[in-house]
Amino acid sequence: MTHPATPSPLFGRPYKALVLGARGAIGHAFVEAFQADANCIHVEVISRSVNGFDLLDAESIRQQAAICQAAGPFEVIIDATGALTIEGVGPEKSLASLREDALLRNFQVNAIGPILAIRHFAPLLASGRSIYAKLSARVGSISENTKGGWYGYRAAKAALNMLLQTAAIELQRKNPELRVVALQPGTVRSELSKVFSSSVPHLLEPAESVAGMWSALQSLQAKSGAHYVDNTGEQISW
Template sequence: MFDTDYKALVIGATGAIGGAFVAAFQSDSHCTHVELVSRSLSPGFDLLNAASIEAQAEVCRASGPYRIIIDATGALTIGGVGPEKSLASLREEVLMENFHINAVAPVLVLRHFAPLLAPGPAVYAKLSARVGSISDNTKGGWYGYRAAKAALNMLLQTAAIELQRKNAELRVVALQPGTVRSNLSKAFASSAPHLLEPAESVAGMLTALTMLTPKSGAHYVDYQGESIAW
């Protein structure tokens, strides 16, 4: 990732993609430390509990500062309910939880973990999705997930503008990992034209991150390094 020694932090470190990020950092000789955060490794950490997010950030502060933070959390199936295909299938409680997990929680994570970033060249990357692109939506469906990811993208863009006033070299990135073999995509993988292994997706995303130049606002890119229209 960087030409000099650095520290990395991965949130959602035991998921398929998060685990692949951890392995990639551990194999990089310039990475001197990888901090792991997940529900299974971090007692009390809960994305649906704002106080626990703040408390976990304080725990991680001791091992920082970090040159790169990856938030690999997210959910596609909510309460046993998959993406909605029609207006008739919408349920208020599922929509609200979708927004909480995929938009509200991530921006609270960003709020409390961004202060742990090192000054100078740094990256804060959050897994997003191509379906969060409003301009790319030509098929419809997936109401809650699409809307939550679109909201996430706006929150990342807004936060990037603010954070870059203090550090113009910070890249805030919405990452599209492709369709990856994981528990999240298991029910929908059969329709994917190309199913990626986690390590393949992460290798592509890390290469994409190294190619990004500082700019005002957030980047929105896929695992091949291609920009996605908001």
């Protein structure tokens, strides 16, 4: 049986958290972790099944942020949305398998929707020490791409990383203590990774991944721009 991760107190004080994509494996594990932490006085849960939240609908994103405003401000916002297989189309293995519609949808789900979420949810962050973290992927690293393939997913995650970096620079002009983070969760046992994880020697349970990411988030120092880290706290090259 998997037990929820128990995070240490955020900067040693009570806090509120908000989780986007709270019904996915990692999002749900984040919710459980916050609920298990006595210092977390409230966790706001946002997902398609609970709230009708639609990452592909800009108005839905705006409306959900407006609804959540009354429960804020939040010291921590986690965006655990994302998809590897979209409408039945998985990662491409070659140039010959590229499809325009699949590439566009990959960018909509994994880059455009998330940056619109930052646009509308970032104003709900508390002033001072706070975190806005978005699940990214190591395959979004341009410098670490040595295998090729996975065109749409790689490119969308690389675009997401640039968008996070750009948003961090802007948001930190008002709040230098804000940490904006691109998070690599590791290969986690979930529906997202199910088809592609047979060759992975050790799959992380969602709670295990979240415990590592939460520890990494709390150890990050304030800096100009975004952080790009994995579930062990290791910095990833952009």
